[in-house]
Amino acid sequence: MEERTEIRLSGSGGQGLILAGIVLAEAAILDGKNAVQSQSYGPEARGGASRAEVVISDGDIDYPKVTRPKVLLALTEQAFNRFKDSVADDGIIILDSSIEKDDTPREIIQLPIIETAKNEIGKGMVANMVALGVIVELTKVVTKQAAEKAISNRVPKGTEDLNLKAFHAGCNLAEKRV
């Protein structure tokens, strides 16, 4: 059977979620799968909210929109509240520790993503790569090798090491948790 995985990355503008989505999609290709990566912009984009979506499949992807994500990353409370109910029954929510979780009937994995980017890496702006490491480690939706290669391909020249370091910090965060 063809496996289709929907992933939604949500937070606020400036958190680099589109780049994280592009890297995830490219990693899936490097793993030999198909992927569609998209951003929807609407009235909420004007309020500073941001989301990027990725569909990864072994087969063709006819419907590229994410409707029941298996994985929801939420880096802001606004994003968490908006998207938590969309998650598939067997899906998981990866939530930044700065956000108070509630009784949403889904598995919530809470990790200090933004804090790790700021304190361990020294750059809050690489929270997107920390988040990517968490997602890859927890879900294995792409291989770590493919993710590393996609990061090197896609981040601005000169920032490869910084972004890879943030990615590995995310992997470690998740590994300790598992």
Place this chain on the structure above:
Amino acid sequence: MEERTEIRLSGSGGQGLILAGIVLAEAAILDGKNAVQSQSYGPEARGGASRAEVVISDGDIDYPKVTRPKVLLALTEQAFNRFKDSVADDGIIILDSSIEKDDTPREIIQLPIIETAKNEIGKGMVANMVALGVIVELTKVVTKQAAEKAISNRVPKGTEDLNLKAFHAGCNLAEKRV
């Protein structure tokens, strides 16, 4: 009636078409519309082909995939051959002058996009912004003001002027043609 415009930007990897798509989508938002921007990756991505798609609408966008683009940008012959038949009957194909056009029954507008980036701006890598200027000038799908603001928001810091210059060179190319 709600107007929906589908735009497909095609060429090869490294031509910055994803960034051009993101800028176009953000410009549409600044104009008060809705937009979905997506990339599909499949076997062809491994061969170096690249495409980015944008749907712009006054209303909600339920189906985000581009099927009958009103505008096709093709910066490589491979992309032109692959996508020319998908263009809507009243659509246009914007084709780089380096590619030989054929008897495709669609309006083809051929302009020296890559050459302008290289010779006039001095950086081949800004062909994406030259192409964006051509598209905006020819189709008015977003306003020039919104496109300029979206460029400033989205290109790497320190390259705003270079990218804006390339955008305006594209507008001029198209203006002379019209």
